[in-house]
Amino acid sequence: MAPTAGWVPEGIDMERPSAARLYDYLLGGGHNFAHDRELAHKFLGAQPYAREIARHNRAFLRRAVLTMVESGIRQFLDLGSGIPTVGNVHEIAQQADPDARVVYVDYEEVAYAHSTLMLADNPRATIVQADLTRPGDVLDHSETRALLDFDQPLGLLMVGVFHFVPPERDPAGIVATYRDIAAPGSMLAFSQFTRDLMPEEMDRVVEVMKGSRDPMFPRTKAEIAALFAGFELVDPGIVPTALWRPDPGLDDGSDPARAGIYAGVGRKR
Template identity: 80%
Template sequence: MSVPGMDRAGADATSWVPDGIDLERPSAARLYDYLLGGAHNFAHDRELAERFIKAQPNAREIARHNRSFLRRSVLMLVERGVRQFLDLGSGIPTVGNVHEIAQTADPTSRVVYVDYEEVAYAHSTLMLADNPLATIVQADLTRPQDILDAPQTRELLDFDQPIGLLMAGVFHFVPPEKDPAALVARYRDAIAPGSYLAFSQFTRDLMPAEMDRVVEVMKSSRDPMYPRSLAEITALFAGFDLEEPGVVPTALWRPDLGFDDGGDPNRAGIYAGVGRKR
């Protein structure tokens, strides 16, 4: 997607930016966009991203593998009969968004994106303007009721039918004091049996020295990071039956080698898993 006045060469032409955005403080959504090769980021985001890459030289590969996990998990859920998705922390629109994946597989698929970051919301709104089966809610995922009760959510999703609940590469921004287990449980309790949770997040178990450096780098952003262990991430699937192969490095979660989804699992940086609600 391109936006007038903004391209890779002129990403600082900011006349299109919604009022009130603090361009001086970098955001994780815009950093991720940069790592994926997107153009919806600003000078301070790119500066942070380069520090991130210095701390974790495998950063672009990690971002690509996480994006590939999202694609594979959505396609699996469509194969299982899921036709509606709630994507928390959806980020800035890039190629391979959930609605593109799901609606290519079945045009009746419905998607509600959720992000609190202003640029992610603004671009998603533009991108989805002509798509009646996809929308975005600007909200903080740590406030579940704001999302679950949002008019856009209730209009598009049927909570009596299975939903694909997506938390891909976002939960490492949830601090311990927000009670991560209770947050996941609140969303779990709102969705019907037969729904799925697709989840991924950074961990210290893989490349711990690099992860420690990344945590330090991200302290200067609006989105500090809180990596979790395999045991901590697995515990978040309480009430879900984990699908094979369980919680594993992204490179090992049902890789599709035709899409170059393989890689060294010890360099994945992120654990991923999918569970079905009992």
């Protein structure tokens, strides 16, 4: 798809691919550029099930949000939200309760620009352009403070994003900062790529992504479990995405050998 003035932010570097636009392409979206599609084709060469993995990660997000809604949560902080596509958090949450509030966070220009347009008429949802690895920039932002009440339970969403956080940025410290500001009863939904399930494919993906704007850092199940410190995992724990409370009666592609991503949800004690 050729860029059009309606959604391409001024001054954006269309030559350097981004993870948000790659994910958009894998999900069948149109907010991506030629270099993003070129990288996506290399990604698919390294991981043939990439589209399926992306689809199941998105489905996990929906099920996690619904689980939070059923638990009484009515406000959400979606970190690394990416480019809006079908089944956004505010659509899921506000269908259950029109008063539900959502703050999206992404540093990618197209994600921010398109989200801003989409949310222009929604007073209970907004987008903050910030780096999630700098929690202070997110939590102290005026838009965040206007919509979220940190004295009430919060739905923290870190779905398909932390494999872009390098070890030297202190992932555990980042998660802990968001956890500590959240009230008891808050919940964390987390998913990311792992080398545990498809090691050869994961090694190839890491190599493909090395030269991109967003290199990848897969984590083991034990490393992911450590990020849930201060949260009590809900059933079924940390599992491949399609095995996390799958929709009954649907062909969810639950073969763990093709999952690529672990997912889990925890509740703050």
